[in-house]
Amino acid sequence: MSRSFGTVRAVDDVSLEIQDGEFFTLLGPSGCGKTTLLRTIAGFADLSAGQIRFGQKRIDTLPPHRRNTGMVFQNYAIFPNLTVGGNVAYGLKARSVPEVQIKERVARVLRLVHLDTYGDRWPHQLSGGQLQRVAIARCLVIEPEVLLLDEPLSNLDAKLRVEMRAEIRELQQQLKITAIYVTHDQEEALAMSDRIAVMRAGKLEQVARPQDIYRAPATPFVAEFMGTTNLLRGTVAGRAGEALRIRVGQQEFCAAGKAGEGESVSFSLRPETIRLLGPGETPPTGWGAFEARLGSVEFLGAITRIELQIGNDTMLRVASLDVLPDELKARGRIAAAYDPRRITVFRG
Amino acid sequence: MIAISRRDTFPLAIAILAFAFLGLFLLYPLLNVFGASFLDRTGTHFTLANYARMLSSSFYLGSLSNSLILGALSTLLTIVLGVPLAFCLARLPIPGKSLLLALASLPLVLPSFVAAYALVLLLGRAGVITRFLRDSGIPFTSIYGMTGMTIVFTMTLFPFVVFPALAAFKAIDVSVEEAGQNLGSSRWRTFWTVTLPVVMPAVLAGGLLVFIDVIESFGVPFVLAEDKPILAVEAYKLFVGETGGNPASAGVLGVLLIVCTAIALLIQRYYLGRRRFSTAARRAPPELVVKPWLRRLASVYSWGVVLIALVPFFAIIVISFMEFRGPVMHPNLSLDNFRDLLNQSWRPLINTLTLSTAAAIMAAAIGVPIGFAITRFRSRISDLLDVIAMTPFAVAGTVLAIGLIISFNSGWLVLTGGWLILVIAWVVRKIPFNVRASAAILHQIDPSLEEASINLGVSPLMTFARLTVPLMMGGIIGGMVLTWVTVASELSSTVVLYSGPWATMTVVMFQALESTGAGVASAAATVLIVFTVLPVALIYRLLRRHELGMM
Numbered sequence: 001m002s003r004s005f006g007t008v009r010a011v012d013d014v015s016l017e018i019q020d021g022e023f024f025t026l027l028g029p030s031g032c033g034k035t036t037l038l039r040t041i042a043g044f045a046d047l048s049a050g051q052i053r054f055g056q057k058r059i060d061t062l063p064p065h066r067r068n069t070g071m072v073f074q075n076y077a078i079f080p081n082l083t084v085g086g087n088v089a090y091g092l093k094a095r096s097v098p099e100v101q102i103k104e105r106v107a108r109v110l111r112l113v114h115l116d117t118y119g120d121r122w123p124h125q126l127s128g129g130q131l132q133r134v135a136i137a138r139c140l141v142i143e144p145e146v147l148l149l150d151e152p153l154s155n156l157d158a159k160l161r162v163e164m165r166a167e168i169r170e171l172q173q174q175l176k177i178t179a180i181y182v183t184h185d186q187e188e189a190l191a192m193s194d195r196i197a198v199m200r201a202g203k204l205e206q207v208a209r210p211q212d213i214y215r216a217p218a219t220p221f222v223a224e225f226m227g228t229t230n231l232l233r234g235t236v237a238g239r240a241g242e243a244l245r246i247r248v249g250q251q252e253f254c255a256a257g258k259a260g261e262g263e264s265v266s267f268s269l270r271p272e273t274i275r276l277l278g279p280g281e282t283p284p285t286g287w288g289a290f291e292a293r294l295g296s297v298e299f300l301g302a303i304t305r306i307e308l309q310i311g312n313d314t315m316l317r318v319a320s321l322d323v324l325p326d327e328l329k330a331r332g333r334i335a336a337a338y339d340p341r342r343i344t345v346f347r348g
Numbered sequence: 349m350i351a352i353s354r355r356d357t358f359p360l361a362i363a364i365l366a367f368a369f370l371g372l373f374l375l376y377p378l379l380n381v382f383g384a385s386f387l388d389r390t391g392t393h394f395t396l397a398n399y400a401r402m403l404s405s406s407f408y409l410g411s412l413s414n415s416l417i418l419g420a421l422s423t424l425l426t427i428v429l430g431v432p433l434a435f436c437l438a439r440l441p442i443p444g445k446s447l448l449l450a451l452a453s454l455p456l457v458l459p460s461f462v463a464a465y466a467l468v469l470l471l472g473r474a475g476v477i478t479r480f481l482r483d484s485g486i487p488f489t490s491i492y493g494m495t496g497m498t499i500v501f502t503m504t505l506f507p508f509v510v511f512p513a514l515a516a517f518k519a520i521d522v523s524v525e526e527a528g529q530n531l532g533s534s535r536w537r538t539f540w541t542v543t544l545p546v547v548m549p550a551v552l553a554g555g556l557l558v559f560i561d562v563i564e565s566f567g568v569p570f571v572l573a574e575d576k577p578i579l580a581v582e583a584y585k586l587f588v589g590e591t592g593g594n595p596a597s598a599g600v601l602g603v604l605l606i607v608c609t610a611i612a613l614l615i616q617r618y619y620l621g622r623r624r625f626s627t628a629a630r631r632a633p634p635e636l637v638v639k640p641w642l643r644r645l646a647s648v649y650s651w652g653v654v655l656i657a658l659v660p661f662f663a664i665i666v667i668s669f670m671e672f673r674g675p676v677m678h679p680n681l682s683l684d685n686f687r688d689l690l691n692q693s694w695r696p697l698i699n700t701l702t703l704s705t706a707a708a709i710m711a712a713a714i715g716v717p718i719g720f721a722i723t724r725f726r727s728r729i730s731d732l733l734d735v736i737a738m739t740p741f742a743v744a745g746t747v748l749a750i751g752l753i754i755s756f757n758s759g760w761l762v763l764t765g766g767w768l769i770l771v772i773a774w775v776v777r778k779i780p781f782n783v784r785a786s787a788a789i790l791h792q793i794d795p796s797l798e799e800a801s802i803n804l805g806v807s808p809l810m811t812f813a814r815l816t817v818p819l820m821m822g823g824i825i826g827g828m829v830l831t832w833v834t835v836a837s838e839l840s841s842t843v844v845l846y847s848g849p850w851a852t853m854t855v856v857m858f859q860a861l862e863s864t865g866a867g868v869a870s871a872a873a874t875v876l877i878v879f880t881v882l883p884v885a886l887i888y889r890l891l892r893r894h895e896l897g898m899m
Binding site: 042043044063064065066067068069070071073074075077079080081090091094095138139142 | 794796797799800801802803804805806807808810811815818819
């Protein structure tokens with residue numbers, strides 16, 4: 001599937017298959033084409049080549065109002081001239097559902113989103129979180145083929161966002177509905193999804209389960225976009241058994257991976273996988289170790305962010321639990337260890 | 349092959365209907381005006397003789413230069429008067445500001461030829477004040493000619509400058525001014541070097557509206573020009589002249605009129621379009637703290653300008669309740685003028701009420717969908733639609749009416765002699781306002797609401813009818829009322845197009861002006877004022893003032 005947006009291709013040869021009942025997330029920085037892709041599925045953006053199917057049924061030839069998708073908009077798009085009940089009943093009326101059934105189904109879905117008593121309220125009387133629930137109820141009630149969510153939590157405050165994301169996920173699992181979720185927040189994506197597609201400049205970088213995306217990023221872009229990481233560049237100096245020996249400046253790192261000797265590679269090493277060693281402590285078997293000078297220290301309460309300087313030009317970020325800056329500063333030189341299996345190597 | 353996606357069928361349908369209507373009742377008549385001016389007597393051969401003849405006549409060349417001078421003079425004066433007023437209203441504590449703003453917008457909807465006529469009754473040859481001055485031995489002749497016209501235009505059109513300038517003064521990020529002062533510039537110098545340049549594009553845009561309105565005006569010069577030739581009036585006289593109409597010569601003047609307004613509009617589109625300074629004010633700048641004497645001066649000035657602009661309208665209401673014997677007014681209260689007005693016939697009053705209503709409904713029915721298509725669907729077709737829908741703005745009512753008569757006097761579609769041609773002319777003239785107004789409302793409505801409705805299974809057409817239109821309703825009604833009050837007192841195309849039983853209130857007043865029925869004319873003027881002020885006052889809260897500015 002591809003979509004032309006003027007001369008710049010916004011979504012380029014994206015081919016995706018989403019399973020029934022799956023919570024699928026499109027993740028990427030702003031302007032990467034994830035919202036365009038979602039709007040293409042809903043029919044609000046044109047498809048210049050390719051197809052969209054729901055099961056056997058081809059839907060990209062249908063006008064938007066015949067596609068039976070339920071879209072939750074970033075700003076909720078609650079009709080201000082209708083009550084909560086009127087908003088929820090809107091899609092049922094369009095489908096000419098009998099009045100008695102409409103009442104029943106509206107009541108049922110409002111109960112589902114914990115707004116049982118809000119049917120007669122007006123949108124301007126509701127809070128952001130409640131509006132969000134109305135938007136979701138309005139889509140669920142029409143029993144759509146797929147629920148499309150376009151950054152639905154971005155207008156909520158941080159605490160509510162965490163609550164709502166659990167609620168949305170729970171609702172989706174309970175109803176076993178297929179959902180496509182667009183966000184630029186990687187934490188949200190990791191917490192909610194069955195699978196994540198990371199997008200960049202209209203192309204798919206990687207499609208995988210959250211833990212695989214984080215632990216085994218397919219490209220340096222994915223590694224850096226998902227959380228923070230140390231992305232280092234070096235040359236393969238040789239092999240040590242199964243592992244590669246990669247030289248970065250004066251330091252050598254061991255890493256699981258495949259590459260020829262003399263090849264220039266980059267690799268990702270997550271800050272939280274690096275363990276600081278106490279004085280005299282030895283690294284676990286199979287781990288690599290190095291010594292470094294202490295750079296800046298940032299105390300964040302539960303974790304402490306540390307910068308370690310190896311040699312003259314290599315800086316490594318480390319995140320440690322339950323460490324106090326003063327203890328570190330007293331030590332001078334710091335010893336640290338890492339697990340070579342937690343290093344992801346990118347060729348080229 | 350041009351692929352037309354399904355999403356575009358609805359706006360495309362609107363565009364086709366709009367093109368059909370505007371093509372038939374705007375472009376085709378205009379083409380005929382052009383045609384008349386470029387064809388010889390037999391109507392078959394192209395010729396420039398009409399232009400040569402008209403432009404070699406010092407009389408008609410004078411009408412061109414008079415119109416331009418009048419336009420320039422009025423524009424300059426409205427700016428000189430309007431910018432300080434806008435500044436006072438935006439930045440100084442003026443008592444009764446909201447009432448003042450409401451009153452300041454009135455001259456835009458009140459018929460300007462009524463103000464002109466009031467001036468004649470007060471300061472004309474037999475005017476109340478003229479006679480008083482003469483009796484007191486003060487030499488005063490009269491205010492006919494350029495002076496009178498400029499005064500009337502300045503008094504009635506200054507809000508065109510005030511409201512955009514006011515909005516611009518309020519949109520200024522006050523930190524820009526603070527930065528100026530922080531860098532060592534005095535408050536006065538900052539005003540001239542920072543504040544004024546930033547609002548200038550808005551001021552000039554308003555000034556151009558004034559210029560166009562002056563050039564197109566028929567009523568004011570008809571009442572006040574006396575022997576000064578003015579384009580719009582001479583075109584009318586040539587077309588309906590007693591010696592038999594002369595469409596070729598009228599056509600030449602009509603084309604000259606369109607050229608003048610079109611140039612002014614093009615200047616606005618291409619010069620001002622690029623000079624809009626974006627100001628990112630998060631809040632309106634606070635009122636300035638000034639010395640008491642300055643505050644008092646500003647209050648007196650603001651209230652003074654606005655109230656003086658309304659004096660002619662008050663005056664004519666008072667005069668309409670005076671006793672007239674022939675053209676001479678006597679200081680006794682009387683309802684005779686109204687009795688005379690309605691004794692002639694109730695028809696004009698009924699015509700005004702019904703035809704204006706029909707025009708208001710039709711203008712909304714055509715203007716709102718065009719506004720929707722232009723705002724929601726950006727394409728080359730909607731850009732073209734935008735340009736065509738704005739064209740009536742550049743066409744004087746007189747010229748449009750002449751074109752309509754040439755086009756629909758005979759042939760497959762005859763409209764002359766009926767009421768429909770009046771309504772069509774009014775609708776065409778008000779389409780730019782209706783389109784702009786509905787586009788302005790639509791900008792306030794998030795497009796995702798419509799997408800949500802479509803997503804939930806309602807077709808685009810039904811979404812427009814059931815969701816968008818109800819959401820726009822307040823604005824649509826406001827726009828309809830403004831259309832109603834302005835067409836009820838429309839003069840320039842009405843006097844060309846009306847026939848026998850379809851005379852309106854403005855026609856009655858116009859005829860009374862031509863004869864000596866000052867009493868009846870002032871009574872008709874009072875009726876028009878009431879029909880304007882009452883509906884506007886009733887729905888004032890629904891209207892946003894910038895909509896008035898778009899009239």
